[in-house]
Amino acid sequence: MSRLRALPRAHLIAGLCLVVLVLYPVVNPWQPYPQGVMLLAFLLAIQASSWNIISGYAGYISLGHSMFLGLGSYTVGVLAVRFGVNPLWVAPLGGVTAVIIAVLIGSVVLRTRGHAFVIITIAMLLAAQIFAVNLKSITQGSDGITLELPFWDRDFQNIPFYYVYLILLVLTVLFSAWIRRTKFGTGLVAIREDEGKAASIGVNTTRFKIVAYAASSFFIGMAGGVYAYYLSFINPVGSFAILGSVTIVLATLTGGRGTLYGPVIGAFIVQVVSEAATVYGGGSQSRVLLFGLALMVVVLFLPKGLLPTIEAWWRRRHPEEVEYTDQTGALSRAPATTTERVRAELAAVNAEDAIAPGEILLDVRGVSKRFGGLTAVDNAGLTVRKGTITALIGPNGSGKTTLFNLISGGMAADSGEIWFDGRRIDGMRPWRRGHLGLGRTYQVTRLFKEMTVQENVVAPLPDSRWRTMFSDAVGGHEAARARELLDIVGLGRFANQPAGALSYGQQKLVELAQVLMLEPKLILLDEPAGGVNPSLLGQLTEVIRELNRSGVTFLIVEHNIPLVLDLCDPVVVFSHGAPIAEGPPERIRTDPLVLDAYLGDDWRPAEDGAADEGAGESDRTETATREAVQ
Amino acid sequence: MTHLVQAIALGLLIGGVYALMASGLTLIFGVMRIINIAQGAFLILVAMLTWWLWHETGIDPILASVVTTPLMFGFGWVAYRLLLSRIRGSSASMSVLLTFGFALVIEGVLNITAGNKFKSATPSYFEESFRVGAISLPKAQVFGFLAAMAVLAALYFVLTRTWTGRAIRAATQNPSGAALVGVGATGTAALAFAIGSATTGVGGSILSVLYPFFPASHYDWISRLLGIVVLGGMGSLPGALVGAGILGLAETLTATYGSLNWSTLVFYIVIMVVLLIRPQGLFGAKLREDTV
Secondary structure (H helix, E strand, O other): OHHHHHHHHHHHHHHHHHHHHHHHHHHOOOOHHHHHHHHHHHHHHHHHHHHHHHHHHOOOOOOOOHHHHHHHHHHHHHHHHHHOOOHHHHHHHHHHHHHHHHHHHHHHHOOOOOOHHHHHHHHHHHHHHHHHHHOHHHHOHHHOEEOOOOOOOHHHOOHHHHHHHHHHHHHHHHHHHHHHHEHHHHHHHHHHHOHHHHHHOOOOHHHHHHHHHHHHHHHHHHHHHHHHHHHOEEOHHHHOOHHHHHHHHHHHHHHOOOOOOHHHHHHHHHHHHHHHHHHHOOHHHHHHHHHHHHHHHHHHHOOOOHHHHHHHHHHHHOOOOOOOOOHHHHHOOOOHHHHHHHHHHHHHHHHOOOOOOOOEEEEEEEEEEEEOOEEEEEEEEEEEEOOOEEEEEOOOOOOHHHHHHHHHOOOOOOEEEEEEOOEEOOOOOHHHHHHHOEEEOOOOOOOOOOOEHHHHHHOOOOOOOHHHHOOEOOOHHHHHHHHHHHHHOOOHHHOOOEHHHOOHHHHHHHHHHHHHOOOOOEEEEEOOOOOOOHHHHHHHHHHHHHHHHOOOEEEEEOOOHHHHHHHOEOEEEEEOOEEEEEEOHHHHOOOHHHHHHHHOHHHOOOOOHHHHHHHHHHHHHHHHHHHHHO | OHHHHHHHHHHHHHHHHHHHHHHHHHHHHHHHOOOOOOHHHHHHHHHHHHHHHHHHHOOOOOOOHHHHHHHHHHHHHHHHHHOHHHHOOOOHHHHHHHHHHHHHHHHHHHHHHHOOOOEOOOOHHHHOEEEEOOEEEEHHHHHHHHHHHHHHHHHHHHHHHOHHHHHHHHHHHOHHHHHHOOOOHHHHHHHHHHHHHHHHHHHHHHHHHHOOEOHHHHHHHHHHHHHHHHHHOOOOHHHHHHHHHHHHHHHHHHHHHOOHHHHHHHHHHHHHHHHHHOOOOOOOOOOOOOOO
């Protein structure tokens, strides 16, 4: 709730600041110097806010972002000189050039995870400079391009530029705020937190990152166009300066990476301090040193930035009581109508399927996976029939989780085929499998810990449509659906808490709700009962049964044998990377092969089975409770 | 034909030097997942130092690496202990930003102390060449190449034949496993960072002879070196060697058959083409995603 209350307040302050900035040139029109400083602060804020989309929300650092400013400047400079148009009219084309280049670079570099991106961004900035120097026929080389002077009367000074930049800044911030509200924005934060997990819940990470990079370039390109007109002269060294990138990074980092207003606040601070340093502290010569030191200090001592630090301090001062361990609260059920609606939806999704209940939904054929000398999955075959709750049990290290990873696409199989819902999926990227209706949870939960519970559940994308990607994640249909799913697992009241604050068992339930957002046909559950206390476990099995009645198929890896025997049919036993037995639970528990390989003597039917089972169960629950306490 | 052979020979000579410069970077990345953006600044720092030593005492610039290498080893060790060890455990992007800031500080200090002018060490053999048949090999290039190869061989020896090297490789492959058998992560990391920095001792000395430089040159160098590392596959030493060879050849071939102005750009284009086909680089392994 504190967030809800804090949000409008932040917007209110931002609005007030905007009014002051709009009025400033009117109140104080004859001061070109402060206006100039403000104008450059606007420009920096536009760049920092834009950079924040790719490097703050999505967490992919670009160190060459000032390239887009230069690209915009050159696009507009060349067009204006060639065709004699006013630079302001073609400034949007600067943004278009920036977007095109960003998409080109992004589609090469952003297909993988990891560090190539940051490196390539530096290289591309320098490459752009080389182009500008050497493509003399277009850019006039190192001589640079001289543009016409502003058409307005000199009495207006730079006031028109002031307003143009202010408008651009407002648009940039609105754009950034809108992105953060959509499922696209939620997906970007998911990528920052855990890219592999994001892919498994249907986030097309490649597309998301490329679009984010493009989105982070447009307003900079446009601002670059205006900047060329403002300077009335551009050259390669000035337009593609790495120091420009440094100020962008520094501004965003100072204010708070990943926040909406942080980059803007940071931009004003950096611009004013840098101006003061130029005037009072030895001129622009020492600027490099100063920026370098500032960057190091911020990274070392203020890594989250001003805004989040202040926010955290405020929250510590005004703590808010949340009863995390309140069992009645945690277990409160959703109104029956909600549950019914979601069940009906899932039933509809599963009914329109070509595959009838009882037929094969998932078919794993002769799949192998080796890690060096270790064959984790060895020519394994497995079928899951529609409408069942199939269990996959076996000793630790028998390859169950690896098989899950191969099915969900986290890893690629060395050989074999995997078919799902009549389609071969082993070559598909994880998100495509998610869109087909294949969802999974993880043995150790992988929630996006810095997001709220609600955001976690909104993040998944059930299909690859652009409309879904840009649908509202904060209000509207998607958010309402997430709330319903949270109610179904009984955690609705934690919707606005950070996911990292929940207990382990509760996180498992949230992960299940997350998967349900995919409108799944098959859910892979990896040790759903591990570390979950008995009452939550009861809740969990009930949810699984209900969902199964609506037509959702389950494949469950679990070590809690009583639970498995109670819940699942059929049961598949894995050992040494391949199944050794399959059948209904009654048969599995007496199968001599299974007893030797996994269950052990405790389950021998010769002894008193019923008493044993009881003992085993209490043992299990004790362990579970202990883990939950831990 | 002679042109081609000449270009290839020169390309390989330069490639050897690039390989040395990139090896430190890839070593540091391999062990710590830190992209040391300051590596280029380290090179320029050493080049400045070498130039100054040569200018003041007349000592041979490449030989000066006997002094600069241990100096950079210590410098790297201290830098790791004082700066980088503080952000252990935070995301890799923070190390990028920190070392980027460090690079700027070095550039700024050099700007103030050494001035913003191009420098180049020119020992007596600077303009002489060895002639092999029809092709001529500038002595400076040959000496630089030999020094680079010697250091790379020493580095290879240390990494494969000594306990220290095994510790570093163990930490590269499995940090927690290495810790279990007594290889402390922080100590190993500091050592690897120090060794990685020490390679710039020789690299920078060679640079001071082969290329004119000034404080801001480090951007060109770091982007080249990072290009090599991306091309070869992040963290792969053989990848760095091959990547360096490709850069050397791309530069000399473009300079011979096209224009010197475009040579760096040609290399970037090669990188993009390689990444288009193999997103993880030539020798890079795909990151394994695990659940636990």
